[in-house]
Amino acid sequence: MEELNFYECVYALVRQIPEGRVTSYGAIARALGRDGAARMVGYAMGNAGKADPPVPAHRVLNSKGQLSAKAAFGHPTLMQQLLENEGITVENDRVVNFKTIYWDPLNEL
Template identity: 60%
Template sequence: MEPSFYDQVFELVRLIPKGRVSSYGAIAKSLGAGGSARMVGYAMSNAGSAELPVPAHRVVNSAGLLTGKFHFNPPELMQELLEQEGVTVKDDKIQNFKKHFWNPLEEL
């Protein structure tokens, strides 16, 4: 049986190295579902129910904004986890986004 879309997203997000981030759209595109960035977002909001830990804090929108922070408790946790990995966040936006960006299509 083929893994569900959510499971495929979780597997891919687990590959994002510490100190790096990816976007909902880049993950969707690498899974062959280019127009499904929103579905990746839904998957990330359910990452807490995955069997193995999913570093959902490493997934942001295409501009580097922490749009998923409200799925963390407290919302500031997403920024704290990124900063622990050396990623600077200011006003809910990743600084030097291109430097930290991990593109699954280039890395896999």
């Protein structure tokens, strides 16, 4: 049950990421007071497709700005396409201006 509550907290936070911005698994974990739980955030994102209301999981990347979870989107280019639809440039599975558009919930909320 605690895992499901954690997932719901992750989803609530990820839903607050503005369109055209991205964050990292670690930033979400830290904002939830669970520093070191980036992998758990990744597991939550892997299940985000079942969440209602929808979760913009494509906005959560690894700490280097890489699309490390693109396989979870069911099509190899869907994650990139969703990001590009928001005006985010992706090259070689990495967000080009990652540091510029990075959204840190600890600083932004």
